[in-house]
Amino acid sequence: MRLETLAVHAGGEPDEATGAVVPPLHLATTFRHGAGAERVAGYEYQREGNPTNDRLRAALAALEGGETALTFASGMAAMSTLLETLPPGSRIAIPDDCYTGLRILAAEFLPDRGIVVERLDMGDLAAVQAACQAGLALLWLETPSNPLLKVCDIQALAAIAHAHGALLACDNTFATPVLQRPLALGADVVMHSTTKYLGGHSDVLGGALVFARDDAFTQRVARRLHVTGATLAPFSAWLTLRGCRSLPARMAMHCANAARVAGFLASQAPVERVHYPGLPGRAGHAIAARQMADFGGMLSIEMRDGAEAALALAGALQLFTNATSLGGCESLVEHRASVEGANASSPAGLLRFSVGLEHVDDLLQDLSQALDGL
Secondary structure: OOHHHHHHHOOOOOOOOOOOOOOOOOOOOEOOEOOOOOEOOOOOEHHHOOHHHHHHHHHHHHHHOOOEEEEEOOHHHHHHHHHHOOOOOOEEEEEOOOOHHHHHHHHHHHHHHOOEEEEEOOOOHHHHHHHHHOOOOEEEEEOOOOOOOOOOOHHHHHHHHHHOOOEEEEEOOOOHHHHOOHHHHOOOEEEEOOOOOOOOOOOOOOEEEEEOOOOHHHHHHHHHHHHHOOOOOHHHHHHHHHHHHOHHHHHHHHHHHHHHHHHHHHOOOOEEEEEOOOOOOOOOHHHHHHHOOOOOOEEEEEEOOHHHHHHHHHHHOOOOEEOOOOOOOOOEEEOHHHHHHHHOOOOOOEEEEEOOOOOHHHHHHHHHHHHHOO
16 A cells, blocks of 8 residues: 555544544543453553554554554653663764754753763764664664754664664654655664654644564553653644644645755855755765655755844745744744754754745745845
8 A cells, every 4th residue: 555545544444433534532531441440442541542542653653664653742752751761871872963852862861861872973884883883772863864954874774783783763753754764774663753744734742653563672662651651642643643644745745845945045145055955966865865755845054144144034034934843834944053042053054944835936935035135
């Protein structure tokens, strides 16, 4: 079954009780059981299981080609639950360019769990090889990365990790399963902030982990989720499942619009560089062309005159809203260094764009008028 068909039908089977073609929403926090706690219909308490969440988990596993999936209250909850399940004393490696939340988690919280974190350029296979030889429990990838859109070779890195007994996890939020299937390339776990493209409408917070195998480690992660309680609410699961059904159609337009926007910005004198894996000649373009079906709806630029020019451009845009997050129908722009604060790792002159579903000519006109005013 092709992915577009899976997106519509996985987890979307008609309701057995009513025949409704839209999945039902089960809000119950508790479920009737027998006098001896016998489960009448397989459920007991919402934190450990819910029919709406189960539909979403089935859909995500199908879309990513995994054996099982877990859903969480946020992407950070998914990420932290996975990493904190590793034994104390474990060493992990994360990308040198990565989501700020992961960077803060690695610096401030994982050390309290006894987990040692190393930051690597995931494009440097020799450096990754050396780190794995020194003993890694897990290699964390983010491709394309946030906010520099760096691309790394999932298949090559999976081979290195597995040769040294390490797990490989991949944040697939930017690409989505429509554009990239990390499990098929050797990853053990895929993480999503479902808040972004999977939800798709900037109205639902959530996260997910999809596992290649339902093994002992997967069960330990599931147990930690159950006990620590970072559970996705049923309504959030329902909204995310709704978003999954239109994901392939939306991603096609996100990609087409972003490619036009990236090409336009690459030709503008105030723009020093454009970070977008779809631009020929850019570092990582060949890998992206091989492991991705298209190049995504995210891009970033660095302004030639630094932070002042970046802030001026962001302030002059009218269709691109200055807001955090990404993957919704509306186009967003964000000066990442301002959002990251005192310990920002993003370049001072960088703007990140989430290119939405507006008509691309209107977006280009908005960028043009804003650049003309600099």
